[in-house]
Amino acid sequence: MTDHTCVRCGAVTPPHDVVSVASPDGGFRLLCSRCFNTEMAHLADVGAFEHPEFTPVRLPDSDGLEHEFHFRSLLFGDQLSLEAFELTSGDEDRAGFRFQLLGDPQSDPFELLGNLVQKVKRALAVRHLVEHAGNLEVAGTTVRGRIEWDSRENGRLPCLVIDGKRVDWTDFGAMLMAFEGWQFRIELVDPSDEA
Template structure:
């Protein structure tokens, strides 16, 4: 089961949530689990507007990898807190942590991170 923000063209954008379940199970129970997951994830902010644009709130950022949308580009962008963040902007957001270590995990969209 999946829920997502949609643009006028009904294309997914912004937030996107998925949950896996038995297709023969009670779909209302599965929907309830999806809503619980959405509430948990929406309750946490990873970025905020600062004096110099978006800033990382704590030391953890969670999001989704997307294409930057360029016709001939293979570059990525990310979606954090439902906001599209270009790759170079993510790099700028990481600069206050210069010298720190990091761990990048790539997970299935249905998993909760």
């Protein structure tokens, strides 16, 4: 992944900490999250907003494997978005766990962080897919995950991220064949809600 330069402060910034912001001329500017938050605080008239920065944390999943989570905060006017995410490399740049929590911009960011870490721990405690005879299978009757863009499909089909791992749409369809004849219910949930 290529680092980007913030057009406001000139900082060389990794892709996970860059925000593409629309400009009045119809173009887009790349801002680091700190500069984005500074501009949003000014536009939303949020006084004394301080951009929180957090140290990455390592948390175990239900199998005892540790996952390193990085954090990013983005001010969206009357809400502060706090995100926890894993950094992945290679073809799986859309893989990895990602979580979000929304809060009041004037709230204690460390309290929001504590709530977000608890949300991450609850999610990591549950496995939705299991490996059996070298193949992934649905562990129970509920699967939770995230829908992502699949560049291999040019937007024709999505890929899914389940248990922090990329799952192609066709592979997921094959897993569902174990439930042939069953009924299903799809519920789409905002990333900041509890899934």
